[in-house]
Amino acid sequence: MNDSCDWPPPPPKDETSAEKALRLEREESAKKKSEEIDAAIEQDRVEREKRGSQRKVLLLGQSQSGKSTLLKSFQLLYAPLAFRAEAEAWRAVIYLNLVHSINILLEVVEIANIRTSRAIRQLQIRLSPLKHVLATLTQSLSSDSVRARQSADNPDIDVWRARRASGISLHSSAWRSLAKVSEPGNVSQYEVDNARNIIVACHDDILALWANEDVHKCLQDQRVALDGQASYFLAEAHRIACSDYFPTDDDILRARLETFGIEEHCIVSETVDYGQEWVWYDVEGSRSSRVWVPYFDDVQTVMFVCSLANFDLDVGDDGMNNFTECLRLWKGICENRLLAESVFFLFLNKSDLLDDKLKSGVFFGSYVEGFGHRSNDCHTVSQFYKDNFFVVHRDFSPKPRLLQMHVICAIDTLAMADIFDQTRHAILASSMERMYTL
């Protein structure tokens, strides 16, 4: 007798019609239960298969090295529809970046305490509503648990005096809540609209401030070097401060929002390997980022991002040089046994800014021991980085593993397409190898 004859069992002899009805009801209920169990087993199998086919990437590196930008660049290339679907939500962040940059200029002029021209004094007065915009946007982009690091009411003089005017430091977990901004009637939406109206009304004055020679002289005198992102948004103000402005791909790539904690991003490829899921873990860049590693023992890929352009900055109270600090962080990640099986990628980022800095006369060897009197050009300096990072990886990894190194400019999507192609192939090859080894 085969299995199919076992169920349902044959009806008993002399079965009454009431007994028959009860039996059929029980059989129906048992059949339903059995089908539910089958469906649950099937769903579990699909889920496990899906998880198994996901590619997991862990992004590590110092703050401002460009981790989130690398991720945005990947999303733009592999899931452009999803990337652009989020464009509207970036509007407020972009306004905030622009307004923050304008406020740096206004503060620098104010602190300069010089006899500024009548034209500048008028601009200061006419642009003063932007301080309020900075405060309200900061507020609307921040959740209660997230502290914005900038405040229009209480500008930190040391920040303005710093040789480098760093970008806005809002946490990106705050931005996540911005998705709600587009809901009609939401108070934040009102604030974003209000910010837009004020910025648009200030269009000509913003342009005049940025074009004013005295302002640039103040920046020079106070040794305030605007970072690339501030200069970008000021240079693009003629477009951003228009009523019909819509965020472009470049604006989104440039928009700075500090990552807080760990963020998980699932990117479903819309281009090559259609439907392939990439799960990226974007980790807050801080010196203690190694503490996150134990949570990621199942990631197959580690992408470490290092900024080439920060070698002349000191890190922390111990005055440790940025190059040495980054190498120290890299060493900790290389020797971590939990990541022993992962494939490693090192992205030496911000090559454009390194090039600018070296060409402006900053000598790499004055900041980094061991560089000696080598040629002070982008190629030689990045090779020096590569050599040092390679040796640390070779000497401190628990066992030999793949390391790919790339000198990149994360905001250059054209060049990044080729780089991501190479990394994707390496990741696929290593997972195939792993499959055959298991």
Ligand SMILES: Nc1nc2c(ncn2[C@@H]2O[C@H](COP(=O)(O)OP(=O)(O)OP(=O)(O)O)[C@@H](O)[C@H]2O)c(=O)[nH]1
């Ligand atoms: N010029 C230039 N700017 C870049 C490049 N990569 C990133 N940036 C800018 O650098 C700033 C910091 O980049 P993020 O991606 O936010 O840095 P992060 O490593 O995620 O920083 P945390 O979230 O604080 O850990 C942003 O304004 C980016 O637009 C690059 O290659 N060239």
Ligand SMILES: [Mg+2]
């Ligand atoms: Mg980030």
